[in-house]
Amino acid sequence: MNYPVWEPPMLGGGLIIGIIxxxxxxxxxxxxxxxLFLPLTERKAYRENNPALLEYVKSHTKFxxxxxxxxxxxxxxxxxxxxGLVNPEATATLIxxxxxxxxxxWVFFIVEIAAAFIYYYGWDRMDAKTHLTVGWIYxxxxxxxxxxINGILAFMLTPGAWLESRSFAAAFFNPSMLPSCVVRTAVSxxxxxxxxxxxxxAIRDVALRMEVVRYAAKWVLAGTFVIPLGGVWYIATxxxxxxxxxxxxxxxxxxxxxxxxxxxxxxxxxxxxxxxxHPRYFNLTSAFVIxxxxxxxxxxxxxxxEAVRKPYIIYDYMYANTLxxxxxxxxRQKGILRSALWVRSHEVDPANPARSGEDIFRxxxxxxxxxxxxxxxxxxxxxxxxQMIDYQLxxxxxxxxFMPPFIGTEEExxxxxxxxxxxxxxxxxxxxxxxxxxxxxxxxxxxxGAQR
Amino acid sequence: MNxxxxxxVPVPLPAPAWLLQLLLVFTFIxxxxxxxxxxxxxxxxxxxxxxxxxxxxHRELTRRASRLMPPVVxxxxxLGVAPLxxxxxxYGQLFYTSSVLMAWAWLAVILLLMLGYYGIxxxxxxxxxxxTRGFWVILVTAIIFLHIMMIFVQNMSLLERPQDFxxxxxxxxxxxxLGSLDALTLARFFHMLVAxxxxxxxxxxxxSGVWKGEAPEFAAWARRYGVKWFLAWTGVQFLAGIWxxxxxxxxxxxxxxGGDRLATALLALAIALAVLAMLAASRSLAASCxxxxxxxxxxxxxxxxxxxxxxxxxxxxxxLPVEGQWVVFGIFxxxxxxxxxxxxxxxxxxxxxxxxxxxxx
Numbered sequence: 001m002n003y004p005v006w007e008p009p010m011l012g013g014g015l016i017i018g019i020i021x022x023x024x025x026x027x028x029x030x031x032x033x034x035x036l037f038l039p040l041t042e043r044k045a046y047r048e049n050n051p052a053l054l055e056y057v058k059s060h061t062k063f064x065x066x067x068x069x070x071x072x073x074x075x076x077x078x079x080x081x082x083x084g085l086v087n088p089e090a091t092a093t094l095i096x097x098x099x100x101x102x103x104x105x106w107v108f109f110i111v112e113i114a115a116a117f118i119y120y121y122g123w124d125r126m127d128a129k130t131h132l133t134v135g136w137i138y139x140x141x142x143x144x145x146x147x148x149i150n151g152i153l154a155f156m157l158t159p160g161a162w163l164e165s166r167s168f169a170a171a172f173f174n175p176s177m178l179p180s181c182v183v184r185t186a187v188s189x190x191x192x193x194x195x196x197x198x199x200x201x202a203i204r205d206v207a208l209r210m211e212v213v214r215y216a217a218k219w220v221l222a223g224t225f226v227i228p229l230g231g232v233w234y235i236a237t238x239x240x241x242x243x244x245x246x247x248x249x250x251x252x253x254x255x256x257x258x259x260x261x262x263x264x265x266x267x268x269x270x271x272x273x274x275x276x277x278h279p280r281y282f283n284l285t286s287a288f289v290i291x292x293x294x295x296x297x298x299x300x301x302x303x304x305x306e307a308v309r310k311p312y313i314i315y316d317y318m319y320a321n322t323l324x325x326x327x328x329x330x331x332r333q334k335g336i337l338r339s340a341l342w343v344r345s346h347e348v349d350p351a352n353p354a355r356s357g358e359d360i361f362r363x364x365x366x367x368x369x370x371x372x373x374x375x376x377x378x379x380x381x382x383x384x385x386x387q388m389i390d391y392q393l394x395x396x397x398x399x400x401x402f403m404p405p406f407i408g409t410e411e412e413x414x415x416x417x418x419x420x421x422x423x424x425x426x427x428x429x430x431x432x433x434x435x436x437x438x439x440x441x442x443x444x445x446x447x448x449g450a451q452r
Numbered sequence: 453m454n455x456x457x458x459x460x461v462p463v464p465l466p467a468p469a470w471l472l473q474l475l476l477v478f479t480f481i482x483x484x485x486x487x488x489x490x491x492x493x494x495x496x497x498x499x500x501x502x503x504x505x506x507x508x509x510h511r512e513l514t515r516r517a518s519r520l521m522p523p524v525v526x527x528x529x530x531l532g533v534a535p536l537x538x539x540x541x542x543y544g545q546l547f548y549t550s551s552v553l554m555a556w557a558w559l560a561v562i563l564l565l566m567l568g569y570y571g572i573x574x575x576x577x578x579x580x581x582x583x584t585r586g587f588w589v590i591l592v593t594a595i596i597f598l599h600i601m602m603i604f605v606q607n608m609s610l611l612e613r614p615q616d617f618x619x620x621x622x623x624x625x626x627x628x629x630l631g632s633l634d635a636l637t638l639a640r641f642f643h644m645l646v647a648x649x650x651x652x653x654x655x656x657x658x659x660s661g662v663w664k665g666e667a668p669e670f671a672a673w674a675r676r677y678g679v680k681w682f683l684a685w686t687g688v689q690f691l692a693g694i695w696x697x698x699x700x701x702x703x704x705x706x707x708x709x710g711g712d713r714l715a716t717a718l719l720a721l722a723i724a725l726a727v728l729a730m731l732a733a734s735r736s737l738a739a740s741c742x743x744x745x746x747x748x749x750x751x752x753x754x755x756x757x758x759x760x761x762x763x764x765x766x767x768x769x770x771x772l773p774v775e776g777q778w779v780v781f782g783i784f785x786x787x788x789x790x791x792x793x794x795x796x797x798x799x800x801x802x803x804x805x806x807x808x809x810x811x812x813x
Contacts, residue, residue: 002458002459003458003548003549003552004549004552004553004621004626005552005626006552006555006626006627007625007626007627008555008627016559020562066573069522069526070566070569070570070573071566073526073529073530074529074562074565074566074569075562075566077529077533077562077565078562080536081558081559081561081562082559082562084540084548084551085548085551085552085555085558085559085627088458088544088548088549088551088552089461091540091544091548092461092540092544092545092548093461093463095537095540095541095544096461096463096464096465096466096541097463097466099466099537099538099541100466100777100780100781100783100784101780102537103534103537103784103788104780104783104784104787106530106533106534106537107784107787107788107791108787108791109530109533110530110531110791110792110795111791111794111795113526113527113530114795114798114799115795115798117522117523117526118798118799118801118802121802122802122805125802125805126801126802126805127805130801130805134798134801137794137798141791166463168466168777168779168780324462326462341456341458342456342621342626344622
């Protein structure tokens with residue numbers, strides 16, 4: 001409302017963020033877990049006096065650097081870029097609340113990048129003890145950056161006492177921050193194992209491959225053992241409606257939550273009966289199968305985490321369409337068109353109300369809905385009569401708990417109804433089933449149907 | 453003119469605007485150093501990769517300098533995070549609007565950055581395998597970074613023209629703005645580009661000192677070559693800089709030409725340091741580097757003053773409410789010092805370490 005709305009066709013802004021975010025999360029958790037995997041495995045090689053294992057760690061470092069430093073770092077910037085484009089108001093709010101948190105994360109990021117390069121270039125240059133120390137510095141700084149960003153992410157779903165106090169400490173140490181941190185750390189460990197399986201499967205020496213494959217499988221199993229424990233704790237801290245959405249109230253979200261458990265179980269079963277029990281038969285294809293299942297788990301879980309936050313972008317503070325709860329009464333009275341800055345006209349055009357309706361859709365709905373693509377509004381209202389659309393808009397948040405209420409004047413609602421109605425010009429089949437509305441609707445439904 | 457600027461979020465700034473501006477300019481200077489080395493370095497590598505087909509010195513320069521590029525890219529990105537953060541905090545109302553209006557181009561930065569970064573790694577890790585095709589890899593990579601620079605220049609320029617926001621919004625679908633090729637924006641772009649070429653030349657001359665032990669003859673050549681490159685592009689910069697100054701709106705130009713003592717003095721000092729850097733280049737590289745870092749720093753300050761001036765009628769960050777989060781700021785400051793000390797310690801250990809293999813022993 002405060003900013004112009006970018007409407008990427010078909011995908012919509014939300015899905016663009018989602019795609020970038022899922023890929024980033026899949027790599028950035030490896031950046032943390034892999035940071036633990038490297039020095040621990042290096043230390044194991046020294047303790048066991050195993051030069052072959054050391055060579056493996058060295059080659060794994062190169063893989064790590066290429067994946068983490070390039071894709072991880074750039075896709076992280078990608079999330080920042082995309083949230084700023086899709087939801088500038090929420091991004092600006094987060095930056096105002098957490099700028100020093102981000103600045104602290106930036107410090108850890110600098111140390112992390114420097115340590116990664118020095119660890120990588122230092123393999124044949126530094127003594128073992130110093131090299132290991134650099135590895136530990138990498139891990140600590142990488143984990144600390146996870147710790148900081150996790151607090152900010154968790155804040156969006158459970159802002160907790162910040163809603164009253166507006167203090168940084170309340171915002172950062174919010175109710176779901178700690179359990180979320182435990183889950184993410186466990187995911188990092190598991191993903192370190194998943195990526196370890198990929199590089200281990202490529203080892204030519206059979207004995208070493210079996211040893212490292214089994215070793216990496218233990219990482220996956222250890223991580224996935226902790227995830228459900230942390231997960232239960234995490235779920236317990238969520239707002240009631242968020243829990244309900246994921247447990248039956250919104251079928252799509254429930255299905256995705258179920259898929260998250262299903263894919264996680266697949267990862268565990270494949271890892272246990274594959275690389276852990278039968279490391280001899282484990283190959284690169286099997287490693288990629290596990291990696292794809294792990295990526296699928298990441299994708300559906302993150303999708304659920306985003307979905308349960310609806311109808312908010314910052315829980316109990318800002319709706320997904322960037323309208324603050326504090327502003328609702330004012331905007332309702334003043335009107336959405338007069339409150340929005342980036343519209344073609346601040347009044348409903350009596351000659352062409354549908355045009356105004358399109359503007360209203362853009363500022364109030366387009367952050368979640370596309371016209372024809374992901375979460376298509378044309379499809380959502382297909383077959384609906386004008387009365388049905390109007391009724392839905394009037395009771396939006398009651399009928400669909402994961403949606404914000406429609407905010408605007410009656411005239412604006414009518415304009416939006418008009419535009420939505422014109423999206424599907426074919427004859428309508430669904431009529432409202434409530435008698436009062438039907439009776440009221442009847443006199444207006446003539447051959448022109450859509451005219452008010 | 454229909455002036456539309458989004459309102460501020462109802463959350464106060466977590467520190468006074470002057471402090472945030474100081475951090476914005478300071479961290480921008482930190483970003484400029486590796487960013488110049490990256491852009492100019494990619495261009496230099498493209499030239500050396502082509503000339504190196506028949507010239508062993510250029511071939512050697514390509515081989516050695518390309519290995520240094522991955523960390524340069526990493527630090528260009530990493531050190532770019534902080535200034536963008538403070539920019540969003542102080543000028544978010546303008547920055548988000550300009551970014552959204554050019555959303556497709558702005559988002560393309562991420563894809564281009566990914567391609568450019570992998571291009572650098574590909575070129576530096578697989579030079580033998582690539583052979584003469586390496587030239588094409590680094591050329592495309594350099595062109596990619598050139599585009600990123602152009603997109604940044606376009607966004608930062610649009611940000612300073614809030615009076616154009618609404619007309620651009622009405623002119624096309626949101627996100628489709630690709631930029632303006634007006635003289636001021638082009639002059640700004642060339643000013644940045646030429647600066648990056650010059651700084652990269654000085655970078656090559658500086659790093660030749662590291663190669664002296666292994667290949668003294670080549671290192672001496674690299675130093676001469678780097679200095680020549682630096683001098684030539686700094687010479688060009690005087691023309692590009694004058695063009696950029698002349699393209700500024702009259703009021704701003706006048707301030708830097710005597711109308712405002714501080715602005716004029718800053719510009720004069722920046723130019724004097726650049727001249728000093730040129731004079732010192734063949735005698736003392738250290739002095740030349742110090743002088744050019746001084747020029748870059750002053751130019752970053754001048755750039756900020758120009759921004760303030762251009763936005764004067766539309767926006768003033770000092771009017772935003774402030775509620776200092778001093779404890780967290782203190783933690784940041786302490787961690788920054790500790791973090792830089794840690795990086796310093798690691799670098800010290802790295803360079804001090806014998807080149808003989810020990811970790812794998």
